[in-house]
Amino acid sequence: MRQVDIAIVGGGPAGLAAAVAAVTAGTPDVLILERDNKLGGILNQCIHNGFGLHTFQEELTGPEYAARFIDMAKELQIPYELDTMVLSIASGEEGRKVLTLMNRRDGLFYVEAKAVILAMGCRERPRGALNIPGYRPAGIYCAGTAQRYVNMEGRMPGREVVILGSGDIGLIMARRMTLEGAKVKVVAELMPYSGGLKRNIVQCLDDYGIPLKLSHTVVDIDGKDRVRGVTLAQVDENLKPVSGTEEYISCDTLLLSCGLIPENELSTGLGVALNRVTGGPFVNESLETNVSGVFACGNVLHVHDLVDYVSEEAKKAGEKAAAYVQKSGGQAASQDMTNMSKIAAEVSVTAKDGVRYTVPSTIRPGCMDDAQIIRFRVGQVYRNAHVSVYFDDKRVMKLKKPVLAPGEMEQVKIKKADILAQEGLSTITIKIEA
Numbered sequence: 001m002r003q004v005d006i007a008i009v010g011g012g013p014a015g016l017a018a019a020v021a022a023v024t025a026g027t028p029d030v031l032i033l034e035r036d037n038k039l040g041g042i043l044n045q046c047i048h049n050g051f052g053l054h055t056f057q058e059e060l061t062g063p064e065y066a067a068r069f070i071d072m073a074k075e076l077q078i079p080y081e082l083d084t085m086v087l088s089i090a091s092g093e094e095g096r097k098v099l100t101l102m103n104r105r106d107g108l109f110y111v112e113a114k115a116v117i118l119a120m121g122c123r124e125r126p127r128g129a130l131n132i133p134g135y136r137p138a139g140i141y142c143a144g145t146a147q148r149y150v151n152m153e154g155r156m157p158g159r160e161v162v163i164l165g166s167g168d169i170g171l172i173m174a175r176r177m178t179l180e181g182a183k184v185k186v187v188a189e190l191m192p193y194s195g196g197l198k199r200n201i202v203q204c205l206d207d208y209g210i211p212l213k214l215s216h217t218v219v220d221i222d223g224k225d226r227v228r229g230v231t232l233a234q235v236d237e238n239l240k241p242v243s244g245t246e247e248y249i250s251c252d253t254l255l256l257s258c259g260l261i262p263e264n265e266l267s268t269g270l271g272v273a274l275n276r277v278t279g280g281p282f283v284n285e286s287l288e289t290n291v292s293g294v295f296a297c298g299n300v301l302h303v304h305d306l307v308d309y310v311s312e313e314a315k316k317a318g319e320k321a322a323a324y325v326q327k328s329g330g331q332a333a334s335q336d337m338t339n340m341s342k343i344a345a346e347v348s349v350t351a352k353d354g355v356r357y358t359v360p361s362t363i364r365p366g367c368m369d370d371a372q373i374i375r376f377r378v379g380q381v382y383r384n385a386h387v388s389v390y391f392d393d394k395r396v397m398k399l400k401k402p403v404l405a406p407g408e409m410e411q412v413k414i415k416k417a418d419i420l421a422q423e424g425l426s427t428i429t430i431k432i433e434a
Helices: 015-023 041-045 062-075 143-152 169-177 198-208 263-269 307-325 327-341 415-422
Strands: 002-009 030-033 085-091 095-105 109-117 123-124 141-142 158-165 182-187 212-214 217-224 228-232 247-251 253-258 260-262 293-295 347-352 357-359 369-377 382-389 394-404 410-415 428-433
Touching: 002 015, 002 095, 002 307, 015 041, 015 062, 015 109, 015 307, 030 109, 041 062, 062 307, 085 263, 109 307, 123 143, 141 143, 143 169, 143 253, 158 217, 158 228, 169 182, 169 198, 169 253, 182 217, 198 293, 263 293, 293 307, 293 369, 347 369, 357 428, 369 415, 369 428, 382 410, 394 410, 410 415
Parallel strands: 002 030, 002 109, 109 293, 141 253, 158 182, 158 253, 182 212, 347 428
Antiparallel strands: 085 095, 095 109, 123 260, 217 228, 228 247, 347 357, 357 369, 369 410, 382 394, 382 428
C-alpha cells in the first residue's frame, strides 16, 4: 500500500490548482489521480478563448489555461497517475483514508492518505434523465460529447442541428458547429431564461443569427435508425407542453445541454453528506466536508461558470488540506481546528428568498481567513434587485445588482472581524430583496 499525505481525485483544473497550492503550502507528499490519459480535464476540449482573465490577467484557451497549471505541477515535481480509476474511498485507521484504485500497469492497488481532496468535476445530464418520447436513434449527443468529437477527434456529429438546453456548453457548441459548416436551426430552452452566461448568448447565438426559443422543449424525436427531426412545443408556467404549439424541425442531430451533475458517487460511498440543490457536498469555511480530512472543490462541489473561480476555490482547498496534515497525520490539526472554533460557535449559512444555495453552508469563525467568500446562485432572473446579508435578524450588507440570473454565479465577501464582533451569532442569511 502506497502512503501519501494528500490524495487528490481528479487531474482537471481543480485538482491541479489544489495540488500546486498544497505543495506550495509546505506539504510536498501529494498524489494526483486521473482516470483520463492526460491531465487537464474538461479544459482539453474547450479550445475557445475566455479563460484566465481573473487568474492570469490575460485571455487564454482551455488547453493553454490547463498547460499553465500542468507546468506548475511538473515544476514542483508533483507525482500523478494517469489512466487510473478510483473505485472507492474508505476510512482507515487513525482517521486516514484508504483509496482503492485500478489501472493497466498495477492492476488493483491501494493508496493510504492523511487527507483527500475531491476534484472529480461533473458529468452531463443524459437523455435518459429527460423523459423525451421517441425511439433511440443515432444522432443524439450530450453537448460535451459532441465537443470532444469535434475538437479532439476531428469528427462531425451531423450537419443539421437542434440544441436542447441553453447551458454554456450548448451555446458554445452552437457556434462551434456553425464554424465547422453545420446548420444550427434553433436552441430551445425549457425555462423562461437562459442557463448560460450572457456573453455566450451574445457571442455564440446573436453574432451568428441562431434563434433562441425560451419556454420551449422537445416533445418528440422522429427517426428510428437516425434522427430525422424533432418536435418542439411551448411550455406553460408549470413547464408542461401547451397543446397546439407543436413545431416540427427537420435535423439529423440533437445536442443536449440540460445541466451538469457533480460526480459524487465516491463521496456517497465515503459517507459525505450531499446538498440536494447543488448535488455536491456540504462544506465549511475550509471546504472540508462532514467527513474529517476530506475536502471538496471545483465542479464536484457546485457547478461553476468560470474556471478562474474553480482555481481560486481549489487553491483554498489545497492550503486547508495541507494545514490539516501538517500535524500528526491530521489528528492534531483537526483538534487544533476544533479548539479554534470554540472562539465562536459554528455559524450556519442559509439561502432564502430567491437564493438557491450557498457555499460554504457553515462557518467556524475561529478557523476563518481574514475574509470569507460566500458563493451562491439565484433561482430566477432579477432586475434592479439587492443582495442582502443578514447576521441573524440584522442586515449588515446590501448590494445593488442591475441583473441577477441563474446562469451566473454570484458572491459576497464577509470579514472575520465583523462575524466575531457579533456575540451569539448563529445564522448568516443571504437573500434577494426588491
